[in-house]
Amino acid sequence: MQISDHARQLHNRAIIVDAHNDTLVERHARGDTLDVTERDEAYHLDVPRAIEGGLTCAFFMVGSSKIDRMMTLIDATISIAEAHPNVFRYATSVAEIEQAKVDGALAVVGQLESCTCLNGQLSTLRNVYRLGVRVVNLTHGEGGEGTTQQQASIFDYAAPEDREAARDLPGLTDFGREVIAECNRLGMVVDLAHASDASFYEAIELSQTPPIFSHGAVFAQSPHWRGLTDDQLRALADAGGVMGMAFHPKFIDREHATMERLVDSIEYVIDLVGSDHIGIGADYDGMGSNVPIPSSVDRLPEFTEALVQRGFDDEIVLKVLGGNFLRVLREVIG
């Protein structure tokens, strides 16, 4: 795709935030080195290509089910930042993200994707905060004993009536409610991606700070459980939250995912709730053999070009690229 001068300038100016990245955990699963600073085309993201693609900040998934793996991934993240400060920063504040932009480095924010690794202990959540993690995804879909929600979420396509009925199912567990309260107190972002519909609505009511849905989609565009319904998008917007649009083809369109269809989802959210509640949650290296759009992080300028071609104002493009997530981060983590 040809990138126009205008899109290129806008892209270079933007603080670009990707609210969900699985590269580290995927490297761990494949038994590869966790050092993401070397170019490696076997993955969707590495630091050289992130910088080339203009990405300013990525939320790195550093913990989900097992506490020992979480400790390994947090250590890897901090160790990379210590070894490569010129290109990689472990950020715990918006000021550090802004400084990374100035310095041409990638800022990484630590993110849990499930609270199962906390083993039911808020003390572990506090320790995770002390280790710099600032975004807490309540669940990776699991439910029941020791998790944040009473019933597991479904990962499949759905009919609209299924979504209606799901609102009234059991939602959060007591532990889930306590995690939200502790995140609010500590200054950690509550992330509702993967939550069941019932948990989603309950968490939105409970959280005193704007929640995010770090990597999701638009149910009206692709009828998957991971997509937010119109009601959910309105509820998230009312709470001041932001949804990151995943670059996962199945979430973009059930049949034929294209860049145009990706932008259709962005436009749909903007038409429904305004331009303050949508961003990027690419989910790079978190979708198995599915090919994301854009297919790797160095091709991010193609997304900006597509937004510009759709006719959005510069101000809206900047908000979608990262301004909206930056606003929530500023409000919640400082």
Ligand SMILES: [Zn+2]
């Ligand atoms: Zn996920």
